[in-house]
Amino acid sequence: MPAATTPTWDPSQYLRHADHRARPFADLLARVPALPADPARIADLGCGPGNVTVQLAERWPTAHITGYDNSPEMLARAEAYAGATAGGGRLDFAHADLTDWAPTGTYDLIVSNAALQWVQGHLDVFPGWLDALAPGGTFAFQVPNNIDAPLHALMRELAATARWKDRLSDVLRHEDSVHHPLVYLDRLARLGCAVDVWETTYMQILTGEDPVLDWVKGTGLRPVLTALADDPEARDAFVTEYRDLLRDAYPTAPYGTVLPFRRLFAVAYKGA
Incomplete structure (x- = not known):
């Protein structure tokens, strides 16, 4: 899979749709069973601005939780949540790139929310992460699985046009950035885990002016915004063309x- 541009993140833009972005994490945690230790040791991979990491402290109030992310901007925002938790646990944050993050200790839960789609070859890191789980521990993640939706397809098609292909031909995530659900089930089951894999389509109702564009500015469009950051005129031109395509694809x-x-x-x- 060609490497996508490592995006520069804007926590404020990302958090403009915080409720919609947080709901899948809550749905994921609802399926996580009891952890083997109390206090538990938990790693949140790709923690972003930390607003959903706090859900872990609510579920496991005595746990020591570390959120990892490779974005200085996101980690700076997350620091507001760092420190002792109300239940006697601790929440901290650290810089890490998930492409080469290697656990240095044993965890009762390794969890990742909407991050692995940015990690090239992420299936290959699963064995090492599972080795770091305590017996009876859990590895849980969710990823967007809509790379074929107009939201992304129109972005890729526009980036491939004559005006943009020289600057954006190898910027965006490709169709294989997320695998078929059966691929994840098979890989994890062959590694000796009991596995629960499912999909959910959320019918998100967005409001405001060009709300789909506003949504994607916080996530999928970040590589384009990063690649064109040194040319504001070109950046604004691409965004305007893309906005018009989104208006047709997602009517109000x-x-x-x-x-x-x-x-x-x-x-x-x-298994224990």
């Missing part, structure tokens, strides 16, 4: 604009 209704958003979930339980 009196109650808002519906953005169907499919996500893939996996919970892998390591």
